[in-house]
Amino acid sequence: MMPNLIDKIGDWNPQLLRELKGRLKFFNIAIAVATSLLLQLVVFLYQFREFPDDKYSLTNTYCRLSQPYQQRHNQALQQSDQSRIAEYNNSILNNICPQNEIDWQLWWRDHWEYIFLTLSVIFVFTLLVAGTYLIINDLAKEETRGTLNFIRLSPQSETSILTGKLLGVPSLIFLVILVSLPLHLWAGSSAQIAFTYIFSYYAILAASCIFFYSTALLFGLVSSKFSGFQPWIGSGAVFIFLIIPILMAPASSYNSNNSVVWFTLFNPVDTTNYLFPNFFHITNGSPLKNLDFFYLPIGRSFLSIIGFHLLNFGLCSYGILQALKRSFRNPQTSMINKGQSYLFTAFSQMMMWGFILQHWEQITNVDEQIEQSLTLVGVYNFISLFSFIAILSPHRQAVQDWARYRHQEFSSRKSVWQDLIWAEKSPAIVAIAINLAIVSIPWLVWISLTSVIDTDYNPNWAHDNLDRLKILSSVALSISIIMIYATIAQLILLLKTRKRSFWAIGTIGVVTFLPPVILEFLGISSWKYPTVWLFSTFPWAALQHSGAATIFMAFLAQLSVLALLNFQLTKQVRLAGESATKALLAGR
Template sequence: MTMNLIDKLGEWNPQLFREVKGKLKSRNGAIALAVSVFSQLLLVFAFVEKLPGRGILEHRYCTGGVEAKSYYVEYQCLMDAFGNPDINWQLWWTDIFIWMSAIGIFTMLIVGTYMLISDLDREERRGTLNFIRLSPQSTQSILTGKLLGVPIWLYLATIGAMPLHLWSGVAAQIPLSLILTFYGVTFASCVFFYSAALLFGLVSSWMGGFQAWLASGMLLFFMTGTTAMRILENPMDLLNLLSPSTLLAYLVPDQFAEYVGIFGYSAETLLSHLHDWRWFHLPIGSNEVTTAGFMVLNYGLWTIWIWQALNLRFRNPNSTTLSKTHSYWLVGGLEVLMVGFAPLYGSHNDFSESLSLLLLGNLWLFASLIAALSPGRQVCIDWARYRHQSGVHRQHLWQDLMWGEKSPAVVAIALNLIEAHLILLPWVILYKNSDSKMAAIAYLLLSISMLMLYASIAQLMLLMKTQKPGLWAASTVGAAICLPPFMLAVLSISPGENNLLWMLTAFPWAAFKYASAMTVVVSFVGQLGVAGMLNWQLTQQLRLAGSSASKALIAGR
């Protein structure tokens, strides 16, 4: 019967059949289930050990009155006729349910991400990934097979844990609909992070096996940070949309919300902050339904964008990760999403904090966009040779720079920068109770010039004749972002002492309250001037490469 099922899988998705046949052996499946059951037994035994025994006067799982109110509260113990304490089984099962939920989230996301990236790296090193690319299956079919088949042991272990998890939820009197909602959000998060893992695995093959550890470590850091993070009512709240652990507070029964702790906070504290969670003043955290719905919508939209990139990158490893057309929509959507979490009123410090976070988010966004849009050396040379041979008109040249997939990315990144900061501008103007709007607009201009400089550096480095120009470009841009403020900090040069040097770093807002208007203008013009010189050098190299390639092609004929 099992073989018939596997054969049917082969008819539906040959890649899934290949993965399942290679991994789903009876012994391996038994080991996965055994590990799952053993882990559950350890957890249950650990909580059994916490139950109060005879002679205990106060305990967390007793049912009497309580004086102190905190999530580590101890109740007075009421004894039955035999001297045994009366147990609050609902609270006991609630704690088990929350622990299993948190462990399940971390295990599914981190282990699954590691398995997918490690599998892609193994296929790449063996050379089998290129054979898979040549198969007649669609990209969606192949990568869906990977997504479903590679973590098959993890799925089996999760299925093995679901009966106890469901039972503990029901015993804790958590509504079944709420449990299923949590499952739905967790499923959506797995699809999102697993898709992102596939994309990261495809673009990081040059790391030589380290990429799986890097991605899973970064995800562990992200999950740990967001799980313990409250709603802050600033753009940082966007991160909570990406963490399914945000829903854990809603799973705690109301009568225990004050006493059940979730990573350092009581569920009641987390809920009070979630109820203030707004996006463009829409109360997305008012209840579990709106929160879950907004999270699933967010996961779904970004998963679609990731699959657009997967379709481009899988068949042609030398192509850019993102098309220029898609980049304009992506940047606009993400910018609107970030601005929606920025409040429109508050103190001057709130305004400065939100603006700094928005610009920091843009720094991360455009660093990623530079990597995704910038074509490699050979692609640029082929594009330059085509232009040299065909004598493309200047108008067509600008169209190609804005929309073409093989042209350098500097113009497209400039347009994305203008788009992103135009979306930020209305928020700056409409913000109430701030007297530094002109300084904020200067912030935006400096952000544009600085990021243009980084984009020019990256594209110029990608034209180098080296084995790994992408590594050189990433290292150079990373050094340009991190080294200047680090060196200034090491040399104990504060923003107040030399604000011009700080204005030339990736974090100019540190020196803004000390800088004069002339300093801002000098910084802006200086960065644009350097970017202009780099682009002139880039243009000269492309012209030379295009004419040389054309001459070599003609001579070869």
């Protein structure tokens, strides 16, 4: 029977068979099973340190007589009767809760719930942290041995190879969890937890594994320069991401009233807290219970929040799979193409703005929450757009091929603009502009709607027409400065020098952050000299201290610089596309 199963696995996915044969050895299986059983025993016995013995106190939780004694003690405290307090304390010292007055049913229920929740946390961290480490480490070893290029030449499809990696590399981790599942299910049933919640937890955990493992594969493929440190960097980042809700929960310092709550949907720890409220022992319950998405109360319903989580994981995992397919066969290509960047930008904007638009009347500090959410959206857009500049901007050879051989594609009747929008080898300026337009549309809609939304839960700073004009100016100045940086980066990548990527990243980093640092160091603050700051990377810092005429002149100056840079870029692209014979005849 076993040989037949192995043959079927090999026929279905040869890569999976290769991974399983290399890992599922007798010694490895024995270690995994023993580790799982030992872990279950430790978790089961750890709670017995509080087992109600013959000296179980009357004031403890599971003693049925604790309430009358507690009432007497509270009355004595209220009356400040020291003699009665002393009498109560002596009675506690001398009186022990009888065994027949201990609520054993409640104690066992809480004991099983403790086991269930503990195993739930262990499952999350073991699967995601350890699994991520193993996948990245496996890719690093394949790259070092040179077998990864051999796998790339395999006739198998990318989906088959990547699926084999996802299922085969962490197979021993799966075995550890599989052996622990019976106790986990039994503990959940004994703790009177509904099976619908338990299986929802399993569904979220499986979706999390697909997402994190796919991300780990992508990270392993594109981070070959960090050989030796990749597994620790990847698994360490996952561990920090998972532990953040646990560290923040006791102080209740996080909520669902901001735009970046989208990123918390990728954390199964938050979902576990939602499904099992005793997980963090928070009296107000999970912050996800108040979650709204475009004014839809998805957090109020168990089915809607789980469905939303699974949909989010599914869409993002599918996007990562597309990036994996591109990066696997050709590591030199960009992770995403221009069309995919438009979809990614639109999707991320929809998710982040969806959590901004919610029922603000339930929140006390509305202005502060909305301002914080919009700031976080701005920071995210700033980072993502600069990332697209690095990812989408082609190098000299690619632009040269496009400019030189584009005329051969006239049969497809593609215009230059179509190429600039969709072609991978064409300059990325138009693609960056489209991404900027997608990012700007929600801001423009938000600004225009601030005059018609009810003022009871609308920020005061957006009601004034002058403030609205300055926000529009901030958006326009930000668009123009990012376009200038995108053009500079593309010009540097067209140079014939070596390490063009290094020079492009370094130049953009210097022109982005060095001028504000120098201005602050020299004491040229934005409120004293707003005109100077309007020409920096962060013009919005000086908008509230600048006049309309000054802002307009700064915008015209940036447009002039952008026009000159694009004129130079067009000239460079035309020169790069000339044939060698034509360049020689022209004396170049």
